[in-house]
Amino acid sequence: MSDFLQAVSDYSPYLWEGAQVTLALSGGGAVVALVVSVLLGLCAISPIAVLRVGSRIIVEFFRGTSLVVQLFFLFYVFPLFGIDLPGMWCGIVGLGLNYGAYGSEVVRGSLNAVAKVQWESTTALSMSWSMAVRRVIWPQAWGLMLPGLNNLMVMLVKGTAVALLIGLHDLTYWVEVMRKDADVGLWIAYGVGFLLYYLVALGCSSGLRLLERRAQRRLGLAPSKTRTTRATAEAVA
Amino acid sequence: MEFDLEFALETVGPLLMAFLQVTLVVTVAGSVIASLLGLIWAVGQRELPTPIRLPLTWVLDVIRMTPLPLQLLFAVAIFISFDGYRKFPDTDVETIGMILGVAVFAIHYSTYMAESYRAGIESIRPGQWEAATALSLPRARVWRAVIIPQALRATLPSLGNWAIAMFKDTPFLLVILVPEMVAKAKQLGGASYQYTEVFTVAGLIFLAASYPTAVLMRKLEKKLVY
Numbered sequence: 344m345s346d347f348l349q350a351v352s353d354y355s356p357y358l359w360e361g362a363q364v365t366l367a368l369s370g371g372g373a374v375v376a377l378v379v380s381v382l383l384g385l386c387a388i389s390p391i392a393v394l395r396v397g398s399r400i401i402v403e404f405f406r407g408t409s410l411v412v413q414l415f416f417l418f419y420v421f422p423l424f425g426i427d428l429p430g431m432w433c434g435i436v437g438l439g440l441n442y443g444a445y446g447s448e449v450v451r452g453s454l455n456a457v458a459k460v461q462w463e464s465t466t467a468l469s470m471s472w473s474m475a476v477r478r479v480i481w482p483q484a485w486g487l488m489l490p491g492l493n494n495l496m497v498m499l500v501k502g503t504a505v506a507l508l509i510g511l512h513d514l515t516y517w518v519e520v521m522r523k524d525a526d527v528g529l530w531i532a533y534g535v536g537f538l539l540y541y542l543v544a545l546g547c548s549s550g551l552r553l554l555e556r557r558a559q560r561r562l563g564l565a566p567s568k569t570r571t572t573r574a575t576a577e578a579v580a
Numbered sequence: 581m582e583f584d585l586e587f588a589l590e591t592v593g594p595l596l597m598a599f600l601q602v603t604l605v606v607t608v609a610g611s612v613i614a615s616l617l618g619l620i621w622a623v624g625q626r627e628l629p630t631p632i633r634l635p636l637t638w639v640l641d642v643i644r645m646t647p648l649p650l651q652l653l654f655a656v657a658i659f660i661s662f663d664g665y666r667k668f669p670d671t672d673v674e675t676i677g678m679i680l681g682v683a684v685f686a687i688h689y690s691t692y693m694a695e696s697y698r699a700g701i702e703s704i705r706p707g708q709w710e711a712a713t714a715l716s717l718p719r720a721r722v723w724r725a726v727i728i729p730q731a732l733r734a735t736l737p738s739l740g741n742w743a744i745a746m747f748k749d750t751p752f753l754l755v756i757l758v759p760e761m762v763a764k765a766k767q768l769g770g771a772s773y774q775y776t777e778v779f780t781v782a783g784l785i786f787l788a789a790s791y792p793t794a795v796l797m798r799k800l801e802k803k804l805v806y
Contacts, residue, residue, distance in 0.1 A: 407787040407794075411751030411762055412779055419766075419775040497645055504647035508754060515650045522657060529657045536654075537646045544645040577738075577801075579745040 350527035351535055354517070361517035362539060368434045368503040368513065369543065373496060375439020376446050380492070383443065384450025390472060398447065405444035406579075411505055413437050418509045430511045434503070442499045448578040449491035453484040486558035493551040494575040500544040514539055588777040591768055595761050595781055599789075602760040603750045606682050611743035613686035618693030618739075622701060623723060625694070644691040649755045651688060655680045656756050677758040689746045693739055700735030701727060737801035744793055748786065761785065 351358070386398035405413065414437040417428060428436065457480050465475035506513040518536035522529050621640060625633055643651070659665075659680060668676065704727060712722040751762035759767075765782040769775040 403791060404787070407791045408783040409748045409751050409762070409786050411754065412765075412783045412786060415762070415766065415775070416779050416783070419769065420779055423776060501645065501647040504649040505752070507649055515647060515653070518650065519653055529654070529661055533650070533654045533657065536650055537642055540646040540650065541642050548645075577741060579741060 350521070350531050354521045354527075354535075357517045357520065358514070358535070358539065361512060361514040362543070364431070364506060364511055364513040365500075365503050365540075365543060367431065368438060368506055368511075369500045369547065371431075371435035372438030372442065372499050372503065373547075375435060376441075376443040376495070376499060377492075379439060379443025380446025380450050383447035384454060385476065387447065387451040388454050402444045402447055405441055406448075410437065410441045410502060411508060413441055414505055414509060430506070430509050433509055434506050434511060437505075438499055438502055442495050442502065445498075445578045446492055446495050449488050449495065449575070450484070452578070453488035453491070454480060456487050457483045483562060486555070486562045489551060489555035489558055491575055491578060493548055493555065495578070496547050496551055497544045498579075500540065500547055583780075584774055584777055587772065587774055588781055591765070591778050591781050592785075594768065595764055595778070595785060598759060598764040599761040599785055602678060602753070602758060603747070606678060606685060606750055606753065606758075606760070607743065607747040609682045610685035610689065610746055611739075613682070614688075614690040614693055614742070614746070615739050617686060617690035618697055619728070621690060621694035622697035625698065626701070627719070640691045640694060643688060648684065648688055648749055648752045651684050652681065652752060652756045655684045674759060677753070677756050681753045681756065681758050685746055685749070689742055692742050692745075696735050696738035696742065697731065699738070700731035700733075703734050704730050733804050736804060737797055740793075740797040740800065744790055744797065747790060747793075 383398045383402055386394040387402075389395060414433060417433040417437050418430065421428060421433075454476075461479055461483065462475065465479050470478070503513060504515045507515050514536060518532055521527060521535070522532035621636070624636060628636065656677075659676070664676065665673070708726055708730065709722075712726045717725070750760055753760045754763045754766070757763070762782055765778040769778040
C-alpha cells in the first residue's frame with residue numbers, strides 16, 4: 344500500500360497534467376458533440392428534405408468510418424490543405440464530430456419517440472414547426488435522450504485515449520511512462536490509470552444521471568436501463 | 581494539393597490485404613468470444629452468490645468505463661512481464677500482438693454484450709420463470725431450454741451492433757503495433773507523404789464494410805424483435 348501511495352505521489356504532477364488533457368478533450372469533445380447531435384438530430388426530423396438527406400449522409404459518414412481514421416484525417420491530411428490545427432483541437436473536433444453523429448441518432452430517436460398526438464396538438468394550436476419543437480416536443484424528448492447521451496459520454500471519455508495516436512500527452516501516455524520509468528510495477532501503474540479513467544467517466548455519468556432524474560421526474564417517467572443499453576447499441580451501429 | 585487517383589488505387593490492394601488479414605480476423609474472433617463471455621457474465625450476475633457477484637459487477641464496470649488503448653497496453657505489459665516473447669520464440673511478434681488484441685477486444689466488448697443479454701433476459705415475462713419452476717426443471721435446464729432461447733431473440737441485433745462497434749475500434753490496435761489497415765495506411769502515407777489518398781481509401785473500406793452490415797442488422801432487428 345505504501346508503494347502505491349509513494350508511486351502516486353511521485354507521479355501526481357504528471358498524472359495531473361495527463362488528466363488535464365483527458366478532461367479538456369472530454370469536456371471540449373462533449374460540448375462539440377452535443378451541439379452536433381442537436382443540430383443533426385433536428386435536421387433529421389425537419390420538414391425540409393434537403394436537411395434530412397444531408398444530415399443522414401453526414402451521420403452515416405461519421406458513424407461508418409472509424410474515429411481513428413477521422414482523427415488522422417484532421418491531423419495528417421488537413422495540414423496539407425493549409426489548415427493546421429493543433430493536436431488538442433484535432434482531438435476535440437474529431438471526438439465531437441464522431442460522437443456527435445452517434446448522439447444525433449439518439450436525439451432523432453427520442454424526438455421520434457414523442458407521441459404523435461403531441462405533434463397533432465401543435466398543429467391544432469397552429470404552432471410553427473420551430474415553436475412546436477421548442478415548446479412541446481423538445482422538453483419531452485430531452486428526458487428520453489439523456490440516458491442514451493449518458494452512455495455516449497462514457498464512450499467519449501474512453502475515446503479520448505486516441506489522443507495518444509496524435510502525440511498528445513494524456514492520461515494513457517503518462518500511465519505508460521510511469522510504468523516504464525518508475526519502479527512501481529505494472530499492476531500499480533495501470534491500476535492507477537484504470538481508476539482515474541473510471542472516476543472521470545463515473546463523474547460525468549453521475550452528473551448526467553442527475554439531470555436525467557430531474558428531467559424524467561418532471562415528465563413523470565421512470566428511468567429504464569434496459570431501453571438505454573439497446574438504444575445506445577443502435578446508435579453506435 | 582491534388583488527389584492522386586493512381587496512387588490511391590495502388591494502395592487499395594495492400595490496405596485490403598491488411599483489412600482481411602487483421603481487421604476482419606480480430607473482429608470476427610473477438611465478437612464470437614465476446615458473445616460467449618457476455619452470456620457468461622449476464623447469467624453469472626443472476627446466479628452467483630452476492631460475495632462473488634458484487635466484485636464481478638465492479639470489475640465489469642471498470643472494464644466498460646476505461647479506454648481500450650490503455651487495456652491493450654496493459655495486456656502487452658503483462659505479457660512482457662511474464663517474459664512472453666521468450667517463452668514463445670517460434671511465434672512471430674505480429675501474431676502475438678493479434679492474439680492479445682483479440683483477447684482484449686473480446687473482454688472489453690463482452691462487458692457491453694453482457695448488458696444487452698441482461699436486457700434480453702429482463703424482457704422475458706415472469707410467467708416463463710414460474711412455469712419452469714412449476715415443472716421443477718433443474719436450474720441449468722431452465723436457462724438452456726427456456727430463458728436463453730427466448731432472450732436471444734431480443735438480444736441478437738444488439739450483439740450485432742456491438743460487433744460493428746468493435747470493428748470500428750480495431751484501429752486502436754495501432755498502439756500495440758499490430759499491422760492492421762489503418763497502421764498500414766499510416767505507414768504508406770508516411771513513406772510517400774500522400775496521406776490524403778491512403779486515409780481516404782482506408783475510410784472508404786471501413787464505410788463499405790460497416791454500413792451494409794449496419795443496415796442488415798437494422799433489418800434483422802425489425803424481423804426478430806417486432
